[in-house]
Amino acid sequence: MKQLSVALAGNPNAGKSSIFNALTGSHQHVGNWPGKTVEKKEGKFQRGEYEIRVVDLPGTYSLTAFSPEEVIARDYIINQKPDVVITVLDAANLERNLYLAVQVLELGVPVMVTLNMTDIADSRGIKIDEEKLGLALRARVVRTIASKGEGIEKLADTIIQTAEETRA
Numbered sequence: 001m002k003q004l005s006v007a008l009a010g011n012p013n014a015g016k017s018s019i020f021n022a023l024t025g026s027h028q029h030v031g032n033w034p035g036k037t038v039e040k041k042e043g044k045f046q047r048g049e050y051e052i053r054v055v056d057l058p059g060t061y062s063l064t065a066f067s068p069e070e071v072i073a074r075d076y077i078i079n080q081k082p083d084v085v086i087t088v089l090d091a092a093n094l095e096r097n098l099y100l101a102v103q104v105l106e107l108g109v110p111v112m113v114t115l116n117m118t119d120i121a122d123s124r125g126i127k128i129d130e131e132k133l134g135l136a137l138r139a140r141v142v143r144t145i146a147s148k149g150e151g152i153e154k155l156a157d158t159i160i161q162t163a164e165e166t167r168a
């Protein structure tokens with residue numbers, strides 16, 4: 001099988017772990033980041049001809065490297081160079097979440113965006129133009145309700161599309 005590695009980045013409570021669980025199911029391993037007390041979750045799943053390894057990065061509001069969580073997330077992206085970084089954004093708090101999205105983009109790695117918590121955004125009448133968001137960030141955007149498993153199949157396909165178009 002072809003191998004892909006992906007990392008989940010996002011603010012605390014944006015829904016990263018829910019997405020991680022929905023993607024990897026029971027195929028997960030929990031440990032600690034080397035030399036840290038911060039939990040590290042890794043998992044994998046198969047899709048088409050790919051085996052996709054997923055790392056759930058610590059939740060952070062930025063990557064400016066002040067907290068251990070920020071250092072871990074930043075170093076992982078820079079040093080391990082995952083094939084795709086999935087930036088998980090809370091659609092109900094988009095403005096605040098975009099700060100991290102821009103910092104991930106600035107690292108120059110292949111990025112896609114998951115617009116999560118879309119049920120909460122909808123219930124508050126918050127409308128987000130995904131196409132404009134995607135054009136502004138130059139990234140593919142997928143809507144999810146991770147706690148209900150909605151949008152996860154599309155997310156898995158979009159990981160592959162993002163990786164393939166980056167390699168092409």
Ligand SMILES: Nc1nc2c(ncn2[C@@H]2O[C@H](COP(=O)(O)OP(=O)(O)O)[C@@H](O)[C@H]2O)c(=O)[nH]1
Binds near residue numbers: 012013118144146
């Ligand atoms: N309503 C709603 N709740 C969600 C969604 N995704 C995750 N949650 C809930 O939000 C909380 C935080 O999610 P979690 O995955 O732990 O976020 P993390 O801190 O980014 O890992 C949990 O109670 C989840 O069940 C969603 O799309 N909609």
Ligand SMILES: [Mg+2]
Binds near residue numbers: 016
């Ligand atoms: Mg989490």
